[in-house]
Amino acid sequence: MANTPQAKKRIRRNANRAAINGARVSRIRTFIKAVESAIAAGKKDEARDALKQAQPEMARGVARGVIHKNTASRKFSRLTKRVASLG
Template identity: 65%
Template sequence: MANTESAKKRVRSNERRTAVNRARVSRIRTFIKKVEAALATGDAGAAREALRAAEPEIMRGVTRGVLHQNTASRKVSRLAKRVKALAVPPSA
């Protein structure tokens, strides 16, 4: 257990930061799930709108330090690719 005052304060600070960061990551996951749900239903319009809402949320995670830039870019790219594939009718 922490002995010094500064170490005790760090423990308290870390608990607060962990709660905030956990909420941020949870929010990002929710937005991603909304895109995936729209993709599962096959609704291209809803998927496009969900992606449009999710992308800034994912990138905000990078700004806030809960996601790495490459991770966020990869997630956005893969979601965008799936949304685009849904919008294009399959060729015969």
């Protein structure tokens, strides 16, 4: 257990940051799921709009440090390819 005041403060701060970061990751996943559900339904316009909303959200996650740059790039690339393949 933490003995010093700064260690106790760090525990409080880490818990708070974990909650904030978890919410950010969850928000990104929600946007990605919106794109995937539109793709599954075969709605190209809806999928394209959802992708336009998901891309800045992923970029924001990278900027905040909750997801890795390459992870966001890979996900965006794969989603873009799947949306483009919709006839």
